[in-house]
Amino acid sequence: MTNTKTISTENQRPAVTVDVLVFTVMDDQLMVALIKRGIAPYKGSWAIPGGFVHLDESLEEAARREIEEEAGVTDVFLEQLYTFGNPKRDPRMRVVTVAYYALVPGNRITLAAATDAAEASWFPVSKLPPLAFDHQDIMQCAIERLKSKLEYSNIAYSLLPPRFRLSDLQKVYEVILGTPLDKRNFRKKILSLNLVEATGKMDTGGAHRPAQLYRFKKRKMIVFS
Amino acid sequence: MTNTKTISTENQRPAVTVDVLVFTVMDDQLMVALIKRGIAPYKGSWAIPGGFVHLDESLEEAARREIEEEAGVTDVFLEQLYTFGNPKRDPRMRVVTVAYYALVPGNRITLAAATDAAEASWFPVSKLPPLAFDHQDIMQCAIERLKSKLEYSNIAYSLLPPRFRLSDLQKVYEVILGTPLDKRNFRKKILSLNLVEATGKMDTGGAHRPAQLYRFKKRKMIVFS
DNA sequence: TGAATAGTGTCTTTCAGACAATATGCC
DNA sequence: GGCATATTGTCTGAAAGACACTATTCA
Numbered sequence: 001m002t003n004t005k006t007i008s009t010e011n012q013r014p015a016v017t018v019d020v021l022v023f024t025v026m027d028d029q030l031m032v033a034l035i036k037r038g039i040a041p042y043k044g045s046w047a048i049p050g051g052f053v054h055l056d057e058s059l060e061e062a063a064r065r066e067i068e069e070e071a072g073v074t075d076v077f078l079e080q081l082y083t084f085g086n087p088k089r090d091p092r093m094r095v096v097t098v099a100y101y102a103l104v105p106g107n108r109i110t111l112a113a114a115t116d117a118a119e120a121s122w123f124p125v126s127k128l129p130p131l132a133f134d135h136q137d138i139m140q141c142a143i144e145r146l147k148s149k150l151e152y153s154n155i156a157y158s159l160l161p162p163r164f165r166l167s168d169l170q171k172v173y174e175v176i177l178g179t180p181l182d183k184r185n186f187r188k189k190i191l192s193l194n195l196v197e198a199t200g201k202m203d204t205g206g207a208h209r210p211a212q213l214y215r216f217k218k219r220k221m222i223v224f225s
Numbered sequence: 226m227t228n229t230k231t232i233s234t235e236n237q238r239p240a241v242t243v244d245v246l247v248f249t250v251m252d253d254q255l256m257v258a259l260i261k262r263g264i265a266p267y268k269g270s271w272a273i274p275g276g277f278v279h280l281d282e283s284l285e286e287a288a289r290r291e292i293e294e295e296a297g298v299t300d301v302f303l304e305q306l307y308t309f310g311n312p313k314r315d316p317r318m319r320v321v322t323v324a325y326y327a328l329v330p331g332n333r334i335t336l337a338a339a340t341d342a343a344e345a346s347w348f349p350v351s352k353l354p355p356l357a358f359d360h361q362d363i364m365q366c367a368i369e370r371l372k373s374k375l376e377y378s379n380i381a382y383s384l385l386p387p388r389f390r391l392s393d394l395q396k397v398y399e400v401i402l403g404t405p406l407d408k409r410n411f412r413k414k415i416l417s418l419n420l421v422e423a424t425g426k427m428d429t430g431g432a433h434r435p436a437q438l439y440r441f442k443k444r445k446m447i448v449f450s
Numbered sequence: 451t452g453a454a455t456a457g458t459g460t461c462t463t464t465c466a467g468a469c470a471a472t473a474t475g476c477c
Numbered sequence: 478g479g480c481a482t483a484t485t486g487t488c489t490g491a492a493a494g495a496c497a498c499t500a501t502t503c504a
Contacts, residue, residue, distance in 0.1 A: 012280050013238045016310075016321050055237050055319050059310035083308045083323050085241075085284035094280050096241050096321075098308050167455075184458070185494060192492090208454040209501035392482075409485070410467060417465095433481035434474035457500070464493075473484070 014085070014094040018062045019050030019135075021081070021101040021142045022071055024109065025159050029124040030146075030175050032139070033070060033111055034131075036119040041091050042132035048139070049120070050097060063100040070120060071111055077103040077158030077221070079149075082141050089134045101142045103158040150176050152224045154195050157216040165203050165211040166190065195222070239310070239319040243287045244275030244360075246306070246326040246367045247296055249334065250384050254349040255371075255400050257364070258295060258336055259356075261344040266316050267357035273364070274345070275322060288325040295345060296336055302328040302383030302446070304374075307366050314359045326367045328383040375401050377449045379420050382441040390428050390436040391415065420447070 022033040034046040049070045053062040060078065068074055078100055085096040111120035123129065125143060130136075149155050156172050170186050190196060197217055202210040247258040259271040274295045278287040285303065293299055303325055310321040336345035348354065350368060355361075374380055381397050395411050415421060422442055427435040 014241045014278065014280065016239045016241060053239065053310065053321070055239065056312055058312060059308060059321070080307060082305060083284060085278065085323065087281055087283060096278070096284070096323075098310065098321075165456085182494075182496080183456090184496085187457080188459095189493085204502085206455070207503045209456045209503095211456055390483085407467070407469080408483090409469085412484080413486090414466085429475080431482070432476045434476090434483045436483055451504105453502105453504085455501090458498090460496090462493100462495080464491100466489100466491080468489085469487090471485090474482090475480100477478105477480085 014096045016053045017050050017095055017097040018053055018059060018066060019048045019097050019099045019138060020063050020066045020070070020078075021048055021099065021139065022067060022076075022104060023101060023125075023142075023146060023159075024104045024122070025106045025172050025175055026122065028171060028175055029126065030143075031122040032125055032128075032142075034121060034123055034129070035070075035113065036121070037132055038116045038118040044118075045132040046123070046129045047132040048099075048135045053098075059098050060100070063098075063102075067102050069112065071104065071109050073104055073109060077155060079145075079221075081138070081145055084134060084138060086134065097138075099138050099142065101146065103146075103155060105159060105161050147176060154193075154216065154218070154222045154224075157195075157219055160216075163199055163201065163213040163215050166196075166214060167211065169196070169214070193224070239321045241278045242275050242320055242322045243278055243284060243291060244273045244322050244324045244363060245288050245291045245295070245303075246273055246324065246364065247292060247301075247329060248326060248350075248367075248371060248384075249329045249347070250331045250397050250400050251347065253396060253400060254351065255368075256347040257350055257353075257367075259346060259348055259354070260295075260338065261346070262357055263341045263343040269343075270357040271348070271354045272357040273324075273360045278323075284323050285325070288323075288327075292327050294337065296329065296334050298329055298334060302380060304370075304446075306363070306370055309359060309363060311359065322363075324363050324367065326371065328371075328380060330384060330386050372401060379418075379441065379443070379447045379449075382420075382444055385441075388424055388426065388438040388440055391421075391439060392436065394421070394439070418449070 024031050033049065035049045037043050037045050037047050049066055051066055053059060063078055064074065067076060081099040081101050083096060083098045087094055089095065111122065113120045128139065131139060150173065156169060159172050160168060166187055169190065170181055170183065174181055195216060196214045199213045199215050201213045203213050204210045249256050258274065260274045262268050262270050262272050274291060276291055278284060288303055292301060306324040306326050308321060308323045312319055314320060336347065338345045353364065356364060375398065381394060384397050385393060391412055394415065395406055395408065399406055420441055421439045424438045424440050426438045428438050429435045
């Protein structure tokens with residue numbers, strides 16, 4: 001039996017990377033940040049941004065570094081998704097990638113193209129281009145996680161600005177779950193969960209009745225019992 | 226920006242291991258398989274069994290190999306849990322470990338001590354010894370996952386023999402969740418889920434009324450809506 | 451006053467949880 | 478007959494889901 005924690009003398013080890021799926025809700029759509037690969041393999045294909053884990057940083061630190069380089073934001077919601085390690089997933093060498101997903105508030109985050117990337121861009125998850133490597137699998141895994149976590153946690157807070165209308169919150173749920181929701185039932189449910197509170201300020205300026213602005217009581221993840 | 230999938234010329238890479246938490250229900254307790262470390266660091270401490278990922282095998286294959294070496298069983302329920310990569314988690318070198326958990330039917334699985342392990346043994350999760358490395362964190366993560374997955378999937382099938390009494394199934398739930406359950410409500414719930422069916426055979430031999438033996442209709446994981 | 455969105459309540463159905471008595475086989 | 482476990486149903490409260498009208502602001 002190969003045993004736990006023997007010091008490895010093998011000189012061949014897998015490379016370890018992190019890939020980060022950055023999601024946001026913009027223009028009533030769930031969007032994800034992708035980069036266009038500037039080098040082979042899959043040159044010209046779109047891919048999930050990622051990079052090597054440095055020897056002195058944790059996996060989460062590596063993921064946060066990627067997000068900051070890509071989107072210029074810190075302090076975003078970030079959660080480990082799954083680790084992909086099929087021996088053939090990268091044709092060049094053995095790469096084990098730890099996938100993370102991040103959620104950023106909608107609008108006004110400009111993506112930066114990475115060193116080896118020709119371009120970086122937001123895509124609606126409903127209209128994704130073909131993706132490099134096994135990134136289609138990773139994407140699907142992330143979308144499933146996001147959908148289910150939305151239903152039993154308060155992670156929606158990380159997709160909204162500090163103050164928002166209940167209709168904004170409802171839109172986040174509708175766009176991610178892909179179904180319209182009944183306004184009365186939605187509000188009843190959200191308010192009974194006691195996660196948000198009215199700020200007293202109104203959203204004025206639309207050609208219609210102003211809406212109460214709400215905020216999340218806690219801006220960290222809470223999983224419902 | 227360090228970019229996706231540039232060929233690494235770094236000669237220093239983390240080691241990649243898999244650790245596998247093998248659970249079973251025995252003697253009305255949730256048990257986990259541990260090994261006693263035969264080498265430093267943590268020599269003499271109990272640890273979660275694991276080992277290096279070979280370059281030509283997937284992460285899951287590595288995990289299944291470990292289970293077969295440790296417990297001599299194949300074809301068990303196995304699911305990836307989480308990846309632990311803190312730079313300091315192993316004092317010797319950088320080790321990224323992909324943790325898996327496995328579920329095996331109760332009783333009569335004999336553990337084999339690994340090459341570098343002095344011993345292998347089952348422990349009730351309620352009375353664990355101090356664990357090596359960050360294995361306490363990994364253990365807690367696994368137990369939480371097991372508890373929650375038990376409630377919204379049919380994974381209990383993997384902890385029971387092909388035929389079982391409903392009271393056996395109830396015991397599995399009680400032991401893992403750590404609470405007694407009402408017999409009538411439990412049976413009502415399980416039967417309404419339509420996951421099990423009566424085999425027509427009875428469990429005879431006890432000094433009491435024989436019980437109907439049931440089986441799971443599907444022996445693969447189903448996640449409830 | 452018309453357009454656009456905000457805000458609100460009832461009824462029905464379903465599910466979870468509390469709760470106790472009878473049935474059957476073995477000794 | 479006594480012991481040990483199997484088997485079964487009702488009631489209540491909570492939550493989910495269907496469903497439509499009035500309120501308010503601005504142009």
